Amino acid sequence: MDKQKAWRRLEDTAQKDANLHLKGLLMQPGRFEQFSFRHDEILLDLSRQRLTSEVLDQLLSLAGSCHLDRWIDDLFSGAPVNQTERRPALHTALRYPPQHAFNLDGRDINSDVQSALSAMEVLVNQLHKQQWRGFSGEPIDTLVNIGVGGSDLGPMMVCHALEEFQPPRARAIQTHFISSMDGSQLSSLLQHLDPERTLFIVSSKSFTTADTLANAATARDWLKQASHMPEDLLLKRHFVGITACPDKAFEWGLAKENLLHFWDWVGGRYSLWSTIGFSIAVRIGMKGFRALLDGAWRMDEHFRHADWSQNLPVLLALTEIWNINFQHIHAHAILPYDGRLAHLPAYLEQLEMESNGKSVDRCGQPVSHRTCPVLWGEIGPNAQHAFYQLLHQGSEPVMCDFIVAASRYGKSSESLQSQHRLTLANCLAQARVLALGDDAIDQSSASPWQHYAGNQPSTLLLLDQLSPATLGALIALYEHKVFVQSVIWDINPFDQWGVELGKQMANTLLPHIGQAPSPGAFDKATDGLLAELYRVNQEETTP
Numbered sequence: 001m002d003k004q005k006a007w008r009r010l011e012d013t014a015q016k017d018a019n020l021h022l023k024g025l026l027m028q029p030g031r032f033e034q035f036s037f038r039h040d041e042i043l044l045d046l047s048r049q050r051l052t053s054e055v056l057d058q059l060l061s062l063a064g065s066c067h068l069d070r071w072i073d074d075l076f077s078g079a080p081v082n083q084t085e086r087r088p089a090l091h092t093a094l095r096y097p098p099q100h101a102f103n104l105d106g107r108d109i110n111s112d113v114q115s116a117l118s119a120m121e122v123l124v125n126q127l128h129k130q131q132w133r134g135f136s137g138e139p140i141d142t143l144v145n146i147g148v149g150g151s152d153l154g155p156m157m158v159c160h161a162l163e164e165f166q167p168p169r170a171r172a173i174q175t176h177f178i179s180s181m182d183g184s185q186l187s188s189l190l191q192h193l194d195p196e197r198t199l200f201i202v203s204s205k206s207f208t209t210a211d212t213l214a215n216a217a218t219a220r221d222w223l224k225q226a227s228h229m230p231e232d233l234l235l236k237r238h239f240v241g242i243t244a245c246p247d248k249a250f251e252w253g254l255a256k257e258n259l260l261h262f263w264d265w266v267g268g269r270y271s272l273w274s275t276i277g278f279s280i281a282v283r284i285g286m287k288g289f290r291a292l293l294d295g296a297w298r299m300d301e302h303f304r305h306a307d308w309s310q311n312l313p314v315l316l317a318l319t320e321i322w323n324i325n326f327q328h329i330h331a332h333a334i335l336p337y338d339g340r341l342a343h344l345p346a347y348l349e350q351l352e353m354e355s356n357g358k359s360v361d362r363c364g365q366p367v368s369h370r371t372c373p374v375l376w377g378e379i380g381p382n383a384q385h386a387f388y389q390l391l392h393q394g395s396e397p398v399m400c401d402f403i404v405a406a407s408r409y410g411k412s413s414e415s416l417q418s419q420h421r422l423t424l425a426n427c428l429a430q431a432r433v434l435a436l437g438d439d440a441i442d443q444s445s446a447s448p449w450q451h452y453a454g455n456q457p458s459t460l461l462l463l464d465q466l467s468p469a470t471l472g473a474l475i476a477l478y479e480h481k482v483f484v485q486s487v488i489w490d491i492n493p494f495d496q497w498g499v500e501l502g503k504q505m506a507n508t509l510l511p512h513i514g515q516a517p518s519p520g521a522f523d524k525a526t527d528g529l530l531a532e533l534y535r536v537n538q539e540e541t542t543p
Helices: 003-016 053-065 068-077 091-095 109-128 150-161 168-172 184-190 210-226 231-238 246-252 268-273 275-305 312-326 344-356 388-393 414-440 468-489 497-512 524-541
Strands: 036-039 042-045 142-146 174-178 198-203 239-243 259-261 331-336 374-377 399-405 458-463
Touching: 003 053, 003 312, 036 275, 036 312, 042 312, 042 468, 053 068, 053 312, 053 468, 068 275, 068 468, 091 109, 091 268, 091 275, 091 468, 109 259, 109 275, 142 150, 142 184, 142 210, 142 275, 150 174, 150 198, 150 268, 150 275, 150 344, 150 468, 168 275, 174 184, 174 275, 184 210, 198 210, 198 231, 198 275, 210 231, 210 239, 210 497, 231 239, 239 246, 239 275, 246 259, 259 275, 268 275, 268 344, 275 312, 275 468, 312 468, 331 344, 344 374, 344 468, 388 414, 399 414, 414 458, 458 468, 497 524
Parallel strands: 142 174, 142 198, 198 239, 239 259, 331 374, 331 399, 399 458
Antiparallel strands: 036 042, 042 458
């Protein structure tokens, strides 16, 4: 069956089933068993999605018509699936076990990956053993990761999620993350740091990112004011660079022995698995970091080899294709019921919207269907007091992902265990009410403004427990889901040209900021704002 025929068949089914309500679907015997799927310690529950056996079969046929099997092979083999930049997307190679060779253009890149991990481990051990000393001879006890996008969101998310897995030697090291271009994060943080004990991690694939280098320069100046060492020695004691362009890092002044390397076939939003994860390794140790990689690798193997009818990334992707393209749902809420996953929504916002926020296909032609929805989210219990009103009674259809760990606080106090039970009850309750509406609890006497329509689809991802391995698998699950969707939509998920033009325009505008107006230099709005900036600055400097 070709793609157009498979697509039209789904459109016809969606029209035929337009009046189906989840309260009817959830009454069907065996509903949960039919639409829940497990891999290792992750259960994917799709029973509250508006799916039928017929729809699922048709979605699987759609995937076949898009040659998903060939695309999966190309992804893992190192074919140039990122065709606009003519290179592979081999973040999965970062997760290979040490003993697995991976040949790309005649070179075993897994040998290179393991060498980079070994170099990272040397620096991690120096920090954990208090052997890395600052300019005064005091041991380093504070890390500041300077990055933006994938060099910030991924490491920050994982470090926060896995804080309880710190080995004893890591607990003395504080880690901070800086990304804002305006310097507000850094200037505030520096007031509370000891320059003698602070190590800055400059994370930039190209080592030309303006945001990152501006923050790094401010950090360098702060250290120079605090010490009287020559700059080269100061940088050697207090800076580590992580980049795919070491020559640029040398030019900036970083010492060769303080550089960690990764490769241009690693996309920024997929880079936490590489040496960009240095802050993660410091936080949870190399053993924990390798467990994170192993969990992702096992999800990779599941994605590659499991039948699509039981394949978690494929099933999650196709379910959302059904929602976006055939149920016309274009908003997606990420709702972790676990404070440790507070930064997961922001991480997934970048992963999905930067990857699949595209409007032209792989041939450069406009797409004829919707692609990536708008993602947002918050820790579930907090979100209940913020935007759940819209989810339950708003006019906008929204699909939701609930993410929760089944077990937590097993050896802690009864009060903490009670809090976890309360969290689980709230998670299940919200998913139930979104699906069933008033039928969740008798609302027969409710006023119109108390009415719950229900029929809002949701996915529940139940982790046996949150650990480095299960978090690695969860992240890889979402990565592969995004890839499957890109195949169905025929778009390239590995470039991000949409972020480039704004950067170029900023460089063009920079010389005009604070200068006398040049009418006609830009459009009327920009010219007017430049004039206002000049006026305000002139008034501030006039006695």
